[in-house]
Amino acid sequence: MPDGGQLIIEVRNAEIDEAHAASDMELKAGSYVVLAVSDTGTGMAPDVVNRAFEPFFTTKTVGKGSGLGLSMVYGFARQSDGCVKLYSEPGHGTVVRLYLPRASSSAARATPQEEAAAGDAIPRGQEAILVVEDDKQVSQYVVRQLRLLGYQVMHAPDGPSALEIVRSSVAIDLLFADVVMPGGMNGLEVAAAAREIRSGLRVLFASGYPEAVLARHEAPVPEFAMLQKPYQVVELARALRQALGATAASAR
Ligand SMILES: Nc1ncnc2c1ncn2[C@@H]1O[C@H](COP(=O)(O)OP(=O)(O)OP(=O)(O)O)[C@@H](O)[C@H]1O
């Protein structure tokens, strides 16, 4: 809505019966909560509607949109066993409807902190980790946590500088890469290029975007573990031990 307008957020219950479900590829019969977000903005032409959920698809200029907004919503809806519907009238506006299965019971699960307290101690290690992370605050935090866990840590703020380190002769046991980064290379591309240089290099990804969203994007190295941001130190520590133990050949 570049010139302003009305944004309406609605929540309601909806029952989808068998007949309705049969006529809809994505919806299963059941009880849903529908969260609808409507705007009176520019709307989308059909060809844009068709591609709007595609990761990295954007009609905005460089720096204005990542093209991950709606694909994130899509991933979230699918991961929740629901779906998302898009309705748009060019020149009039857009409605995005999220169908989420209604919970029949309340959630009662241990928090990660409780799990950590109940479970074993935080695993430590001494391996050399190359952290690729563009966000200064996040990287400072991660580097500090990793050092406290015992690791040797190097940091690169973007893909090209990470690859410079990979090309050098310095020991690297694992590449810990953020997925979505500026600088022309995303984490998946950095990992793929790094493994061209050092085959067998172990990789762990971190992302704030749901895995399903990223999986829909053609990932060059989809076989590696993904840590969901925001993560707890204990989750990071465990994911690292798993990733470090996972593949055979050391790439030193
Ligand atoms: N409410 C909307 N009204 C009109 N067009 C939209 C709307 N939402 C998305 N679009 C169109 O779909 C494209 C993809 O949307 P998406 O939210 O995935 O990415 P983005 O808005 O371009 O970037 P980001 O959300 O990551 O900042 C947009 O570039 C735009 O063309």
Ligand SMILES: [Mg+2]
């Ligand atoms: Mg958007």
